[in-house]
Amino acid sequence: MKKIVVTIIAIAALFSVSIAQTQETQKLFEDSYIKKTMKTALDWQLHHPKHKLYDWTNGAFYAGVFAAYETLDDKNIYNAIEAMGEANRWKPGPRLHHADDHVICQTYIDMYRVSGERKMIRPFIETLDEFMATPYETGGIRKITWWWCDALFMAPPAFVKLGITLDEEKYLKLSDKLWKETYDLLYDQEEHLYARDVNYKLDEPGIEPRTEANGEKIFWSRGNGWVMGGLVRVLEELPADWPTRDFYIQNYKEMAARVASLQQEDGLWRASLLDPESYPGGEASGSGFFTYALAWGINNGILDKGKYLPVVEKAWIGLNSLIQPDGRVGWVQPIGADPRKNFSADSWEVYGTGAFLLAGSEVIKLDE
Structure with missing residues (x-):
């Protein structure tokens, strides 16, 4: 009889633990929790600035900051973005053709759409017109x-946003042309993933093949996260x-299916997508961008909710496990x-926070 009582108590204890874990998990998807966590992560990052404000790292971060502004409807966030723009004089980075120096302009355009202040987009218009008039010099891997x-996250959304805002198809056509070149x-x-550059292509003439320890091709999690983020934007x-919309839809759906198949048990993705055993521990920035992109696809009716919602929910739970007690997004490559x-x-970077904020801005919409 005593053994039976002990067994019953043990089962009851396990059941109680299971209920508590379920309740804790459910909390992660409550609007109030998502907003609070986004705000805490954002506040920590704003108090720990890094890099030049026009840098690509901050371009990714401020894309997330603007998404947080829309989600939280907080005037203080708007003011923080405006201060950044004023400090930059609303200019892109100095390199004319380099996509990394254009990404910050996504946020300038978003701000212009709110305020209507032409100064926020005038420098980018001038830059793109010079861009189109100046041939790009190739060479080496370029x-x-x-x-x-x-680059497909950095520049195309900025080009397309500007084209839509100004009703200028030339910017959309330019983005289409350059994206297709990168795609080709x-x-x-076969893998439905993007190599980082030609140095990671096994069939590129003159390039010494590089593979992972397990013999698989090298496909970088964050690099492909950037691409999926660029696709949805x-x-x-x-x-x-x-x-060309169908081309982007097809590319997005192929990548979504492949990326979902590479998710690990903890809900996250490893730094190298095809050799997870060599890269233990989930990586925040790649996982954040994948979560953002997949949730966006569900919210916009492009991805099947029944198939992809469990992937996104698992990913969001995993991402929240990377948030440190002070709000910092840790485990960023x-x-x-x-x-x-x-x-x-202890590893953090501004783009890791940007990815988390973008993910939260779409996860909160899943039940709408």
Whole structure:
């Protein structure tokens, strides 16, 4: 009899733990919790600035900051973005053709759409017109203008946003042309992922093949996260009847299916997508961008909710496990051109916070 009582008590204890865990998980999806966590992460990052304000790192961060402004409807966030723009004099970075120096302009355009102040977009209009009038000099691995996959988050959404805002198709057509060049150069039709650049393509003449320890091709989580983020930000802007929209939809759906299949048990993705065993621990920035992009697809009726909602929910739970007690987004892979292993709970970067804020801005809409 005593053994039976002990067994019953043990089962009851396990059941209580299970209920508590379920309640804790459900809390992660409550609007109040998502908003509070976004605000805490945002406040921490704003108090720990890094890099030049026009830098690509901050371009990704402020994309998330503006998403947080829309989600939280907080005038203080708007003021923080405006202060950044004023400090930059609303200019892109100094490199004319470099996509990294255009990403901050996504936020300038978003701000212009709110305020109507032309000064917020005038420098970017001037830059793009000069861009179009100035031939790009190729050489080495720079075979095309956007020769690395991250560029597809940096520049195309800015180009397309400007074109839609000004009703100028020339900017949309330019983005289409340059994206297709990158697609033709770097997209792997078998894996449905983008190589970081030609150095990671096994079939590129004159390039010494690089593979992971398990013999698989090298596909960087964050690099492909940037691409998926770029895809949804372009699709969010393009008119339904735009001639190339179906191309982006197809590319997005292929990548979404492949990325979902590579999610790990903890809900996160590893720094290297095809060799997770060599890269233990989930990586915040790549995982954040994947969560953002997949949730956006559900919210906009492009991805099947029954198939992808469990992926996004698992990912959001995983992302929240990376938030440190002070609000810092930890486990962010540092700056680099390939998968890295040297990051931990103490590792942070502004783009990791940007990715988290973007993810939260779409996860909160899942039940709308």
